[in-house]
Amino acid sequence: MRAPEAFAADDLQYRQAMAEAVRATANHVLPSVVVVEVVGGTGGAEGEVEQDAPTSGVIVDKDGYVLASSIVVRRPSATILVVLPDGSRHAAEVVSKDEHRDLVLLKIKTDTELSPIAMPDKIEGRTGQTTVAVGRYGIDASPLVSRGVLSGKERLDGIAIQADARVTASFYGGLLVDLYGNALGILIPAVAEGGAEADTDWYDSGIAFAIPLDVVKKNLDRMRDGQDIKKGLIGIVSKSKDPYENQTELAAIRVRSPAETAGLKAGDKVRAVDAQKVQRHQDVRLLLGKFDAGDTISIEVDRDGKRLSFDVTLTDSIPPLQPQRLGVIAVNQAGTETQADESKDDDPAKQVLVREVISGTAADGKLEPGDIIEKIGVAKVDDVESLRRQMMAAEPGKAIELAVRRADENKTISLTPDSIDSGVMTAIPKAWSEADAKWSINELKLPDAANVAAVLAPKADESLKQLGLMVLLMNPGEAAPKEWLESWREVAETTGVVVCAVAAEDTQRWHPKEIDVIGRFVASIQKTSAIEPLAVAVAAPGAISGTKAEAADSMALAVAMSASRTFYGVAVSAKTRPPAVRLRENDAEASLQVLLPIAPQEDPPSWAPTLRKSGYPVIQAGEVDKETLLRWVRLLQAV
Template identity: 30%
Template sequence: MSERRACLVRPWRRAPVAFVGRVVAAAILALARLAATAAEPDLDEEAAFQAAAAAVAPSVVRVEVAGVSEAGLSGPAEASPAAGPSTGLVVGADGWIVATSFAVPKDVTQAVVTLPGGGRRVARVAGRDLARGLVLLAVDLPEGTSGLAVPEAAPRDSWRVGQWTLVLGRAWSAVEPSVGVGILSATNRAWGKAVQTDASVSPANYGGPLVDIAGRVIGVLAPLPAETAGMTSGTELYDSGIGFAVPLEDILRVLPRLQAGETLAPGILGIGYASRDPFTAVPLIATCRAGSPAAKAGLRSGDRIVEADGRPITRVAQLRHVLAPKYAGDAVDLVVERGEGGERVAARAELVASLPPWRRPVLGIVPRRTAARPAGAAPAAPAAPAGVVVDWVWPDGPAAAAGVVAGDRVTMIRHRPAGAGEEGGTLEVADAAALGGFVGGLEAGDSCELVLDRAGTPATVTLTLGKQPALPPANVPPREGDPEAATIERLEAAEIAKPAWVVTPATQPETPLGVLVYCGPPGAGAGKGAAADEAARLAAGRWKAAATRYGVAVVLPVSADAERWGREDIQTLARSLDGLRLRRPLDPTRIAFAGSGPGGAFAWLAAEGLGPAVRGVALLDAVLPRQATVEPTEPGRSRAVVFGSLPGAAVGRVDADVRRLDAAGYPVGILPELIGDALPAETLCSWVEALGVL
């Protein structure tokens, strides 16, 4: 007899003991079938599937949203994908039921639950688990009724990848649960928050249980994505052979808090890393945010995390496995190595639900552009002394006030806390990225000491950090170069039907270029043939001078649809930038999108689509598009936003957008009227240069 068969029979002997009251009839039937079909293992399994489903079925309820709160009247009922009934699982005999945020979106305060017996009850939303996309419902049971059937949880140590799993739902019918069968595909998914199954998981059984062959519940099915971006993302995985379930054990652990009405949020530590790829990055704290749990625990920018909750850490991904399952209010024990000597410092941080938006603090210097090196790697050329050479100083900025001049080399920075007795962090400055990370962890108004190398002579200045200005200063120093040597070409790439045009200045090839993506009217530059090409080159030629003066490659995308900018254009743009990166080194701190009219709205959406790599967005004669999501800023995710209007165009109503962006932490400003030139090349290219401010 195979091992699988043995597994199958063993829990069977236990099942009737565990569920005597509920499943006698089903068990007898199944045992009878089991006996009758003993020669056919496949049918033994069939009987076991049915018995396991019958064991849990009394705990599976139907959940429907009935009406919505006043605040949400115009929203969720229409916008939510939970258009139909969904499923819930009993977790407390006295009326506690777990469902998903997919079925009961935020702003919805009550739902209707149909109990397995058929009775409908109004359920109130008792608590929410935002980290796992779950909601706890409470129903009042009629006087004198017996409690609801609470299923047995399958303990973690019983899970085996490859074991049979069943999924149950009640969306199709309140009378009979639907059943699906698969295997346990993986445990410890979604950074430790979920297990995975290949059984059919869809909106029809979200909120239902993932059941083992003994009729015990492993978890609650949920549209949990690998990266928990939003409450309902991940639903696109249905019918894909990938389904997730949040372990019931984990839910039961926080059940008392949810019952007490708490909203459980993901826990935030408040640190930023040097690299964004969690699988290769060493857990070096690039930015330790002022006032964050990490800062309060005594961590500093430049520390390297080596242990979390007793587990050794060598990569950011490992740290994330420890942190992601935690909620705000949970604590994490960290050990960091600090400084040259690798002093080990232990710290305990208590995670929080949110931090105020990050307002990027700056020194007011613009470093000289140097060839990029991979994050975490040692400086490539030992010949070049460490430090950051000041290319130009922001007029009237903190560094200018402290007497920093172009050509100074910043070799060390020391934070000087206001409170007496506090010790501030110190950083031996290796490069601009490290300096930016350190400064990012401080706040505007903080005092810093800079150690400079001024033509071989050390100097020390003290300055007070300012906030990143959104607009460029009036006199950004221009670069040398022949504008006419700039090239204009198509960014050809495979599978791109309408390649973008790019204007590349003829500067030294190793100097990284800034990038300005300018989206004009849809359809521009799309024409075929020599005459259309000539016209497009003529239009692009007007960018040559500004592109050369400020070291910026100007990308002019062409919309796929001549009438409008669309989603597919974002994909094309991302690939165009990849193509450009292969030709010339690009400066990651100076990538900006701009556009006018519909192109401006598209520029914002494209920046959202490409994420934190985009450091600035300029909207000319445009406001934020309706579908814009303005996420609060955090270290590594902020961008300067400027509005402006072209000559002759009506001034848009941007006040509301300015307030919205400012509240979320973005540097935001309105460009002075762009006079004279219908194409604001000079202003935009100097702005891209100014984005490199530290």
Template identity: 75%
Template sequence: MVHVASLFLIAGTVSGQTLAEDGEYRRAMAEAVRATANHVLPSVVVVEVIGASGSANGEVQQDAPTSGVIVDEEGYILASSIVVRRASASILVVLPDGTRHAAEAVAKDEHRDLVLLRIKTDTKLNAIALPDQINVRTGQTAVAVARYGIDASPLISRGVMSGNDRLDGIALQADARVSASFYGGVLVDLYGNPLGILIPAVAEGGAEADTDWYDSGIAFAIPLDRVKKNLARMRAGNDIKKGLIGIVSKSKDPYENQTELAAIRLRSPAEAAGLKAGDKVRSVNGSKVQRYQDVRLLLGRYDAGDSISIEVDREGEIITFDVTLADSIPPLKPQRLGVIAIDTTPESAKASDAPKANADNAPAAESKDGKQTTRVVVSESIAGTPADGKLRAGDVLEKIGAFEIDDVESLRRQMISAEPGKVIELTVRRAGAKDGDASETISLTPESIDNAIVTAIPKAWSDAGGKWSINELKLPDAANVAAVLAPEADESLTRMGLMVLLMNPGESAPQEVLQSWSEVAEKTGVVVCAVAAEDNKRWQPKEIEVIGRLVASIQKSSAIAPLAVAVVAPGAISGVKAEASDSMALAVAISASRTFYGVAVAAETRPPAVRLRENDAEASLQIMLPIGKDVELPSWAPTLQKSGYPVIRGGDVDRETLLRWVRLLQAV
């Protein structure tokens, strides 16, 4: 192998290096890459999957081959879990010598998208050396190594290490270009040291499915020191799952210097250990944290069954809890009170936040340590909801039980995590209360979001006002044609909704489509953006990111309530059949869960090939279908419900009903 130090010396020449020196560097680098690949290739194999196609004639098809790494001389091979994602007739392993062997799946690491296979062979196997600890530096050269085809030809791709602790703490990231054939292969450094097993994955919200970033210059790999720690468990046939704790962050920005908990999931390890809403996390297993993102990364490393210690600050007292992580937590059943609430300060309730009469009617709030405090003020109570008749405009919501309500977002997360059917005690400072007046305690029972569609827009929203117009919306580096129907700048228009309407492939005139929405959009106060597919025949996974950027662009120019953002398809209207845009809308909403809080599609929608994540209290998504209460849900809906997504039967949905629902997504 080329000595890497000499390669660095060549690379470090002065800016006036000659072409000859540059050529020498390239030759040295190429030789170093070949040498490091050859060092691990004896341990790399091809994995072929032959599976039942599910077609009516019972044909059998072969999936594209991927790779694997021999981790034990007894025939154990680690591969990407992509090879066991559907039932197969057989799994074949092609060794470096070209021989083919039947393999069986021994165990899966569902947390890290790995599967342990085993073959039986008399061939002497070259197992890769699994390190006790890897040494990874951002910026160092990394080489992805795999095999492909019946002759097990080597595949090699060079890149640079761009990060550690990615995918919530489980993966390395490099900028090597890897295709699906690389999955299950190995990532090594220029010294030939193995670093990790390559997996198909994308960052949260990055694409429709976790194989959509292949060959894009982003590669994720599971560190081999973690693999080594879990290998004995997997050899014994034990599957490994992600460790869940059940805490909900109070901050809507995980990078804020804030670790307070807004809620604790019901029947979770955190609840069993004694953690409470309001606790401020100080450390996880002895590692100090300052932001909730730190907490996520540290917790993300652990598996179900692992025990950790978590230190919290509870009203000035430092307490340490021992928590055993679980492999599952009962899914969310999101609840609501039925109020539109706003964050405001004692003297700054602006017309841009709420109707002025309501803000003026709200009582003054005391300050803490001489600083102004944010108050959560009721702007409106929605007719027919639990808050109707109990909470009124101007009420200041102070506590749920013993938990102080500091902002609307933490209130919403409390409701998303609340126990169905359980009465809550709200401490409320009544509208018009004077200094010295005591707060009141109000008992009410929240309702499940999927109980019924809510469309009763408050009277204060009845006059949208302003002049509305349709304008083209274009991103500089996207081919999609889009248009937006929105009011001209007007401070009286506040807390509007935003509905992104995905047109069916082949429809290419969004401005014409929006003409028919003008009257109802203005009436309900919902901005509508119509987006055409780039391709006349289909929507593509890469367009998910484009749709998210269109939303961000609109939010900069219009006063959109952050939670009142939905993506819909024409099939969301009763009587309109499902088409390609319905599947795309569902894929967009699930993939970009921190952008969209509602999705409406036809009940006959074909479910997309999207990796389903559990709905969480930090980005809770509602799904609305235009069907009645007595109509059976589509076959894919129960799967979503088991993952915590409320599925709402909208009944007879017309355009106004749809837009009213979109705007009321902001109700807590």
């Protein structure tokens, strides 16, 4: 048996060898790594310029082209400077951007002999292998080095590799290399979907993303020619709520999208993308995520028992969503025996039952409780989720035909859906408020979270069905959420909406890390109360008319944008200061509504048009009191 001293000696020898290997690897690529400094043209008093913290870049050829991360062009600047390894500083111009992968190509003029990085035709990175992140920092271009392992491939919808090296913002634009000195990719500022308020919030967290160099090489000539590269969009909407379910059927096709132009239809089952077989929508998403606008790909589908193939040319923009609604509360129920016999799937057949019709909506007077919605146009409807997604992607102002079964009689009903942003619905069916459950206010705690919270909800053994849930963020410095909820008791019981009040950890401000905490409060409540998953919203006190906008309003917007698959509504003051969160396009698979307490004829806040262009319905609801707010939350589940 070996003595402990022998193990210690081996460990020391290993650590020394690893340190030498990391140092050699970094020294091998450092001649190709530069510092990129950004000097802004605004910000200081009396026109004083301000300088952002420097990041890194990579020399990609001897003609002075340098690739950096998109962080250097996030805002207008007076000057971008590149500091070469010899310490010389050179003004750089922006040649082009790869907006799909958060990269920017710069050009400098210099007589200095440059050392471009070797760019392979194919990256051979293996999950689990040692990686080294390399950057530079400061006026003397000091090296930055961090070690980790390659922990994932095809991340960020298929465009990036992931390592667990700890990188700060100064590493962005630098290199991720293997232990043999082979460059793997260029580090970018990014987080996984819903992971943080902004895509730089994971710096120094042990999670780093890099764009593979073989992909960079493929696009480099286009970028040298000044062509910007954008993500390729197709315009399909998955039917499945779970992207990992063994199912690839399409619930809807976006209006005026490449998918519509090519001839894809709702109900098609995708079998292959670019000649690669797929079984889940996540497979489809990862394969499509690699392609750029302008690329043409093949899509194979099954339609009515036939295998069809379509060539689809991807685009960089699709008309934004303008989500529509019928105005019904619908539920899934088991299909008839005949339907079950006809089903080719192992799962029991389902059908969509209209449980309630909301007065004053498009469905009022057209549909009735008890109706079975079987089709929209030619697209089959067999669950509420697919119905909702079809309505999210429907064309505004266009009449649709519903195939409906009513008391064993088949009917075709034509109606024109309402746009969600046309007004707030508050007409909760009477049956929802007739339950006699007892509600109570209780403190709510989470492990490893310092936030104080309380929840107003029915007792667990008296839970109602289809309850709504509103998370109400308190302004920093406000405490005692249990006392705060007393004023909400009566209206919560009347509308059937559970209310959770959450106080900020810090008395001065909300922090981005608390976004995750708020989502965990929702998950905790959903375990004990029968919450309808779609009737979940986050709000701030500013959502009530006559209340001023404060820090909680900005935080509520940040939470909703970052946790789009948890929250389906956000209500804030119209004077809310928008948070520094990267805005993603609203998704038919997780559509978010925004409620503002201002009249339809009033001018919306300056950020509202940006949200609308990204497909978010912004509802100008007029006077909003507590009851109006909670009725809106409860009716987020309406289709």
